[in-house]
Amino acid sequence: MQITDVLALQSLKGVGNRTLVKLIEFYHTNNLKTIREIDFTKVPKLNSSIVQAASDLFTGDEYDVLSLNCEKSLSTWRDAGINVLAYGSSDYPAQLNFLLDPPALLFCKGNSDLLKNPKSIAVVGTRKNTRLGEKIAYKTVEHFSNEGFCIVSGLALGIDAIAHRAALDNQGRTIAVLVDLISIAPSNHRDLAEQILSQGGLLVSENPPGTKVIPALFAKRDRIQAGLAMAVFAIETAIDGGTMHAVKAASSMHRKVFVPNASAAGYPDLGIEQISGTQELVHSGVATPYTRDTYAEMSQALTVTASSFADTPRGTGDLL
Numbered sequence: 001m002q003i004t005d006v007l008a009l010q011s012l013k014g015v016g017n018r019t020l021v022k023l024i025e026f027y028h029t030n031n032l033k034t035i036r037e038i039d040f041t042k043v044p045k046l047n048s049s050i051v052q053a054a055s056d057l058f059t060g061d062e063y064d065v066l067s068l069n070c071e072k073s074l075s076t077w078r079d080a081g082i083n084v085l086a087y088g089s090s091d092y093p094a095q096l097n098f099l100l101d102p103p104a105l106l107f108c109k110g111n112s113d114l115l116k117n118p119k120s121i122a123v124v125g126t127r128k129n130t131r132l133g134e135k136i137a138y139k140t141v142e143h144f145s146n147e148g149f150c151i152v153s154g155l156a157l158g159i160d161a162i163a164h165r166a167a168l169d170n171q172g173r174t175i176a177v178l179v180d181l182i183s184i185a186p187s188n189h190r191d192l193a194e195q196i197l198s199q200g201g202l203l204v205s206e207n208p209p210g211t212k213v214i215p216a217l218f219a220k221r222d223r224i225q226a227g228l229a230m231a232v233f234a235i236e237t238a239i240d241g242g243t244m245h246a247v248k249a250a251s252s253m254h255r256k257v258f259v260p261n262a263s264a265a266g267y268p269d270l271g272i273e274q275i276s277g278t279q280e281l282v283h284s285g286v287a288t289p290y291t292r293d294t295y296a297e298m299s300q301a302l303t304v305t306a307s308s309f310a311d312t313p314r315g316t317g318d319l320l
Contacts, residue, residue: 001027004070005035006086006105007208008063011070014050017206020104022046024088036063077209082109082181094118094309096227098253103206103224109181110202114173115228119306120150122229122250124222124243125159125236130274132267133159133236136260138166139292140233145172147299152177152229154221155189159235159243164192168199175202177225179217182209218242223249230305231256231298234287237277244277251286256305258298261289 001024010020026043027035040046040054057063074084085092085106093115096102108115121144123137137159141151151167153160155176167174176196181203184190193203206224207217222245226232232250234257237243250257259278262270270279281287290298 001032001035001086003074003084003086003105004067007070007073008035008057008066009054010104010208011066012050012053012057014047014053017104018101019046019050021087021102024086024104028088073208077107080109080182080209082107082209083112084108085112085115091115093228095120095230096224099223099227099249100252101223102227105206105208107181107205107207107209108202109204110197111173111200112202114150114175114202115204117150117306118228118230118309119148119303120152120175120229121302122152122225122232122246123159123163123235124153124225124232124246125234126238126241126243126274127156127158127160128274129158129162129236130267130272132265133260133274134162136265137162137235140235140260140295141166141172142170143292143295144299145170147303149299149302150175152225154178154218154225155184155186155193156218157186157189161189161192163235164196164201168195168201171199173199173201175204175228177221177228178203178205179213179221180207180209180211181205183211183213185213185218219245222246226250226253226255229255230302231258233258234278234281235260236274238273239277239280241277247281247286256302257281257287258290259287261291264289264291 009015036058040051087102087104095118123141141163145167151163151174153163164174174196184193226246226249232246234243234247247257259281262275282289
């Protein structure tokens with residue numbers, strides 16, 4: 001299956017990410033040679049309307065026209081420095097395979113080699129951070145960057161931006177997981193995105209360039225931050241904060257979640273909203289509290305975890 005095939009299927013009404021992944025897996029499992037060999041009626045649990053739409057796609061010359069348009073899109077994206085990775089291909093990051101809903105496509109701009117090394121941590125948190133939260137985020141990233149970890153975050157206001165800047169300040173590598181690679185959100189972080197690229201970092205999204213940026217897609221992309229990382233460091237978050245999406249994804253993959261030890265960090269008021277979520281994560285046993293005294297221990301353990309991915313099968317095989 002070619003990337004143009006995946007893009008063509010993605011354009012069909014009702015075909016979301018999970019369905020797309022299912023179709024790629026079916027193609028591989030049945031050792032098909034071309035997309036035209038897919039018998040959509042035999043794909044498990046495929047909605048009848050999708051079966052019909054997919055079957056109609058290959059009636060007449062509709063698929064040929066659509067495929068040509070997809071080729072043109074790929075060419076335009078390549079000219080903009082954007083390359084596309086598909087689930088199941090040899091260059092698809094193995095660590096994402098453990099997500100319950102791995103992205104079928106990854107649109108990448110910058111240093112895609114960063115995806116081959118799972119020695120990464122996600123540093124995320126509230127947009128309305130405290131000054132102490134800023135300090136903790138910076139120091140955390142400073143340590144792990146100097147230990148050779150890639151820092152994954154979402155380029156959002158607050159903790160995310162602090163994490164990216166701390167990595168760049170320490171000549172570290174960083175990956176920003178975005179909703180769209182063209183319409184950088186928030187717009188005032190366009191310069192930060194360019195700095196990430198100029199210093200050997202990577203911008204990545206599961207959505208085709210030009211996708212309309214809507215709130216629901218920010219929550220959806222959080223799972224990719226967790227998927228690319230060996231652990232999630234939630235610096236500050238409210239109980240119902242968006243950071244919890246990344247935490248939930250990490251927990252579903254049995255990956256570590258760390259939060260600052262609020263008492264040891266010296267928060268003058270342990271009742272503030274910014275740390276209500278992190279404290280709840282500790283109380284519920286989801287997260288492990290950390291201090292600067294545990295940096296070395298965490299680094300060693302996460303390095304071992306990352307090395308275990310070296311022999312992990314990549315997706316469903318070399319499909320593309």
